[in-house]
Amino acid sequence: MPGWTHKTDETVQHMSDFVLPLPKHETAVAVHGAAVHEHAPASSLSRNRVGLWWFILSECFLFLAFISARYYLLGLERPAELNQALGLGLSLLLLVSSLTAYRAELGAQHGDRRRLLRNTATTILLGLVFLMGVGYEWSEALVHFPPSEAFGTVFFSLTGLHAFHVLSGVVLLALVYWNARRGRYDSGSIWGVEASVKYWHFVDVAWVFIYPTLYLVR
Amino acid sequence: MPLVQAFVFAAIGGVFGVGVTVAGRVLTGREAWSLEPVVTVGYIFALLGWLLGIGVWDQWAREWLGLPVEHRQHRGWARYFAFTTDHKVVGVQYLVTFVALFLLAGLLAMLIRIELMAPGMTFMGLGTYNQVMSLHGIVMVAVAVATIIGGLGNYTVPLLIGAEDVAFPRLNALSYWLVPPVAILLIGTFFTGGLDTGWTAYPPLSDVNAAGQVLFNLAVITFGLSSILGGLNFLVTIATLRAPGMGWGRLPIFVWSIFAASLISLTATQFLAAGLMMILFDRLLGMAFFRASAGGDPLLYQHVFWFYSHPAVYIMILPGFGLALEVLSHFSRKPLFGYRLVPGGFIAIVVLSFVVWAHHLFTSGMSDALHGPFMVTTELISIPTGLVFLSALGTLWLGRLWLTTPMLFGLAFVFNFLIGGLTGIYLADVPTDIHLQDTHFVVAHFHYTIVGGEIFALFAGIYYWFPKMTGRMFSERWGKVHFWWMFLAYHTTFIPMFWAGIHGMNRRVGDYPAELGDVNLFISVAAFVMGGSFVVFTANVVWSWVRGPRAVANPWRAHTLEWQVASPPPIENFPATPVVVGSPYAYGVPGAVHAVLTTAPAHTPAASGGAQAEPAGPALAADSA
Ligand SMILES: [Cu+2]
Numbered sequence: 001m002p003g004w005t006h007k008t009d010e011t012v013q014h015m016s017d018f019v020l021p022l023p024k025h026e027t028a029v030a031v032h033g034a035a036v037h038e039h040a041p042a043s044s045l046s047r048n049r050v051g052l053w054w055f056i057l058s059e060c061f062l063f064l065a066f067i068s069a070r071y072y073l074l075g076l077e078r079p080a081e082l083n084q085a086l087g088l089g090l091s092l093l094l095l096v097s098s099l100t101a102y103r104a105e106l107g108a109q110h111g112d113r114r115r116l117l118r119n120t121a122t123t124i125l126l127g128l129v130f131l132m133g134v135g136y137e138w139s140e141a142l143v144h145f146p147p148s149e150a151f152g153t154v155f156f157s158l159t160g161l162h163a164f165h166v167l168s169g170v171v172l173l174a175l176v177y178w179n180a181r182r183g184r185y186d187s188g189s190i191w192g193v194e195a196s197v198k199y200w201h202f203v204d205v206a207w208v209f210i211y212p213t214l215y216l217v218r
Numbered sequence: 219m220p221l222v223q224a225f226v227f228a229a230i231g232g233v234f235g236v237g238v239t240v241a242g243r244v245l246t247g248r249e250a251w252s253l254e255p256v257v258t259v260g261y262i263f264a265l266l267g268w269l270l271g272i273g274v275w276d277q278w279a280r281e282w283l284g285l286p287v288e289h290r291q292h293r294g295w296a297r298y299f300a301f302t303t304d305h306k307v308v309g310v311q312y313l314v315t316f317v318a319l320f321l322l323a324g325l326l327a328m329l330i331r332i333e334l335m336a337p338g339m340t341f342m343g344l345g346t347y348n349q350v351m352s353l354h355g356i357v358m359v360a361v362a363v364a365t366i367i368g369g370l371g372n373y374t375v376p377l378l379i380g381a382e383d384v385a386f387p388r389l390n391a392l393s394y395w396l397v398p399p400v401a402i403l404l405i406g407t408f409f410t411g412g413l414d415t416g417w418t419a420y421p422p423l424s425d426v427n428a429a430g431q432v433l434f435n436l437a438v439i440t441f442g443l444s445s446i447l448g449g450l451n452f453l454v455t456i457a458t459l460r461a462p463g464m465g466w467g468r469l470p471i472f473v474w475s476i477f478a479a480s481l482i483s484l485t486a487t488q489f490l491a492a493g494l495m496m497i498l499f500d501r502l503l504g505m506a507f508f509r510a511s512a513g514g515d516p517l518l519y520q521h522v523f524w525f526y527s528h529p530a531v532y533i534m535i536l537p538g539f540g541l542a543l544e545v546l547s548h549f550s551r552k553p554l555f556g557y558r559l560v561p562g563g564f565i566a567i568v569v570l571s572f573v574v575w576a577h578h579l580f581t582s583g584m585s586d587a588l589h590g591p592f593m594v595t596t597e598l599i600s601i602p603t604g605l606v607f608l609s610a611l612g613t614l615w616l617g618r619l620w621l622t623t624p625m626l627f628g629l630a631f632v633f634n635f636l637i638g639g640l641t642g643i644y645l646a647d648v649p650t651d652i653h654l655q656d657t658h659f660v661v662a663h664f665h666y667t668i669v670g671g672e673i674f675a676l677f678a679g680i681y682y683w684f685p686k687m688t689g690r691m692f693s694e695r696w697g698k699v700h701f702w703w704m705f706l707a708y709h710t711t712f713i714p715m716f717w718a719g720i721h722g723m724n725r726r727v728g729d730y731p732a733e734l735g736d737v738n739l740f741i742s743v744a745a746f747v748m749g750g751s752f753v754v755f756t757a758n759v760v761w762s763w764v765r766g767p768r769a770v771a772n773p774w775r776a777h778t779l780e781w782q783v784a785s786p787p788p789i790e791n792f793p794a795t796p797v798v799v800g801s802p803y804a805y806g807v808p809g810a811v812h813a814v815l816t817t818a819p820a821h822t823p824a825a826s827g828g829a830q831a832e833p834a835g836p837a838l839a840a841d842s843a
Binding site: 046047050051054055057058059061062064065066068069072073074147148149150151152153156157175178179182184192 | 282283284385386446450451453454457458459484485486487488489491492493496499503504505506507512513514515518521522525
C-alpha cells in the first residue's frame with residue numbers, strides 16, 4: 001500500500017473494490033439485519049429550541065462575569081444609600097411581567113389572538129415601566145455612588161447590562177405584537193412568540209441573581 | 219453587488235452613529251468631539267449597517283417584520299463575496315481568509331525576527347515593535363481560533379455527519395461576515411495611536427493608552443461574537459442533524475473535537491467580551507473596574523481574561539487533536555485506537571480547562587494560597603491529554619502507514635505536541651514558572667503547542683481535504699517538500715528559544731542583553747527559512763487549485779461520508795440522506811460498513827465536479843484490505 005500514489009486515476013480505478021456497489025433502495029437494516037438507531041434529523045422547530053437554550057447558556061456566562069466582578073472588587077460590601085423599596089418594587093414588576101409573558105404564549109398556543117395581543121402589550125408596558133424605574137434609580141445612584149467609584153462601577157454596569165437586555169426583549173415583544181396583529185401566528189407556527197417569551201423569562205431570571213447581588217448581600 | 223451595498227449601509231450607519239454621539243454630547247453640555255466615544259458608537263451602527271447590507275436585511279431581517287425574504291443563491295465566484303448560506307462556501311470563505319491572515323501575521327513575525335537579530339533597537343523603534351508584536355499576537359490568536367473550526371469544520375462537519383447543511387445556515391453566513399469588520403478595525407489601530415498591550419490587553423496600560431486600544435477591544439469583541447455564534451451553530455448541528463444511525467458512538471473523531479471546542483467557544487468567550495467591555499467602560503464612562511485609585515483592581519482583568527483565554531487554547535488544540543487522530547487512522551489503515559475513550563478525554567479537557575486559569579497569575583501578586591490548587595488542576599489536564607496520545611500511538615502501532623503529505627503532518631503533530639506538552643509542565647509548576655514567566659521559554663512552549671500542534675494539524679487537514687474542497691489534486695512532491703522544509707526549520711527555530719528563555723530572554727520586548735545576540739541571530743535565520751516554506755505551500759495550493767489534475771471522489775479510499783460523494787460535493791451534499799450502520803474507522807475489518815448511500819435518480823453531480831473514477835451509483839464504503 002505505501003507504494004500507491006494518488007496521482008494517477010487508473011490506480012484509483014483499480015481500487016473500486018474498496019467501494020462496493022449496492023443495490024438501489026437497499027436499506028441498512030436489510031444489509032445487516034441489525035437495528036439502526038431510530039433517529040431522524042430533527043425538525044427546524046426543535047433545532048431552534050436547542051439553539052435558544054445554548055444561546056441562553058452563553059448569555060449566562062456574560063452575566064456571571066459581571067456578577068463575579070462585584071464580589072471580587074467589593075466582597076459583600078454595599079452602600080446604605082441603595083433605594084431598597086425601589087429595588088424590591090422593580091423586582092416584583094419584572095416577576096409579574098414574566099407571568100403576563102407566559103399568558104401571551106398560552107394565548108398563541110390556543111390560537112387566541114386577542115389574548116396574545118393583550119398580554120404581549122401588558123408585558124411590553126411592564127418592561128417599559130421597569131426601564132423608567134431603572135432610569136430613576138440611576139439618577140439617585142449618580143449622587144450617592146457614581147460610576148467612578150467601585151460600587152457605582154458594578155452597580156451601573158450590571159443594571160445597565162441588564163437594562164440593555166430588557167430593552168432588546170421589549171423590541172422582540174414589539175415585533176411579536178406587530179406580527180400577531182397581522183395574524184402571522186394564527187396558523188399555529190408560533191416560534192417567534194415562544195422564542196421571545198423564553199428570552200424574556202431568561203432576562204427575568206438574570207435579574208433574580210442580579211437583585212440580591214446588588215441590593216441584598218451583606 | 220452585496221459587498222457594495224454592505225459598504226454603503228456601513229457608511230450610513232457609521233455617519234448616523236457619529237451624528238448621534240456628537241449631538242448627544244452637545245445636548246449634555248460636553249465638548250462635541252471626542253474620538254473614543256465617537257468611534258465606539260459609530261462602529262456599532264456601522265457594523266449593523268454592514269451586516270444588514272451584506273444580506274441580513276434581504277435574506278433574514280425582513281422575515282421578522284413579516285415581509286417576504288429573498289432566497290438568492292449566487293453562483294460561481296460571486297458566492298464567495300456574498301451572504302451565502304451553503305456551509306461549503308462559508309468553509310472556503312473562512313479558510314481562505316484565515317490562511318491569508320496567517321501568512322500576513324507570519325510576515326509580521328519575520329519583522330519581529332529582523333529586529334531581534336541583534337541586541338539594541340536596530341530596525342524599528344520600541345513603539346513600532348510593540349505594535350508589530352501585538353498585531354502578530356492577536357491575528358495569530360484569531361487564526362488559531364477560527365481556521366480549523368470555521369474553515370475545515372464548516373466545510374466538513376455537515377458532510378461527516380451526513381447532513382445537508384448546518385443547523386442555522388444564515389447564522390453561519392453571519393458569523394463569517396462579522397470577520398471583515400474585525401480586520402478593518404485592527405488595521406485602524408495603526409491610525410489611532412497604535413496598539414501596545416500585546417494580545418492580552420492588560421490594564422492598567424490598556425485603561426490609559428492611545429485610542430487604538432478602543433478599536434482593538436471592539437474588534438476582539440466582534441470576533442468573540444462570531445466565535446460564539448459559530449460554536450452555537452456547531453453544537454446544534456451535531457446534536458440534531460446527524461444522519462439516521464449516526465449515534466454519538468459513531469461520530470468521526472474530528473466532529474467530536476469540534477463539538478468539545480464549541481462548548482468552550484459558546485461559554486468562555488463571553489468572559490473575553492466582558493473583560494474587554496470593562497476596559498471600554500473604564501475608558502468611555504469613567505468607571506473604575508481596573509483603576510486601583512478608585513477601588514478597582516487590575517488583577518480582576520487577569521482573572522476574567524484568563525477564564526476565557528486558558529480554555530481558548532483548547533478551542534485551538536482540540537480540533538487539532540481531532541484532525542490528527544482522523545488522519546492517523548485513515549492513513550494507518552487501522553481502526554482508531556481507544557475510540558470510545560477519546561471523546562471522554564475531550565470532555566474532561568473541556569471541564570478541567572475552566573479550573574486552571576490562574577496558572578497565568580503565579581507572578582501577578584495573586585494570593586499564594588491559590589498557587590497549589592491551580593498547579594494541581596493544571597497538571598491534571600495531562601491525564602486526558604495522555605489519553606489522546608495513547609489513542610494516536612495505539613492507532614499507529616502495527617499500522618500500514620501510508621506516508622502521504624497529510625499523514626506526515628499528522629505524525630509531526632504527535633511529535634511536536636509531545637514537546638509542547640512536556641515543556642508546559644515547567645510552566646504549570648510554580649517554582650520553575652516564577653523563573654520562566656514572561657521569557658521566550660513561554661513563547662517557545664506555546665508555539666510548540668499551537669504551531670507545532672494545531673498549525674501542523676491544520677496543514678494535515680488542508681492537504682487531506684484539498685481534493686474534496688477544490689476537486690483538484692495537489693502536488694504530492696511539493697507537499698512533501700513543504701512538510702520537510704517547514705518541519706526542520708520549525709524545530710531549528712523554536713528549540714533554541716527554550717534556551718534563550720532560560721537564560722533570561724524576555725518576551726514582548728524589542729531589546730535584550732548583548733550576550734543573547736548569537737542565539738537570537740540563529741533563531742532569526744531559522745525563522746526566515748521557515749517563512750520560506752510557506753511560499754512552497756502557497757504556490758502548490760494556488761497552482762493546484764487552478765491547474766491541478768482533477769480529483770476523484772475518494773483519493774484516500776477513506777470510509778467517512780464526505781468521500782462517498784463527488785469532489786467537490788454537490789450543493790445538497792447527498793442525493794438522499796445516508797444511513798449509517800457502523801464505525802467510520804473499520805479499516806481492515808472484513809465486511810465492515812460505515813454507511814449506506816442511495817442515489818436519487820434525478821440528481822446530477824455538480825458541474826464543477828471532477829472526473830468520477832468510482833461508480834456514480836449507490837455506494838457503500840468498505841475495506842477489504
Ligand atoms: Cu493557561
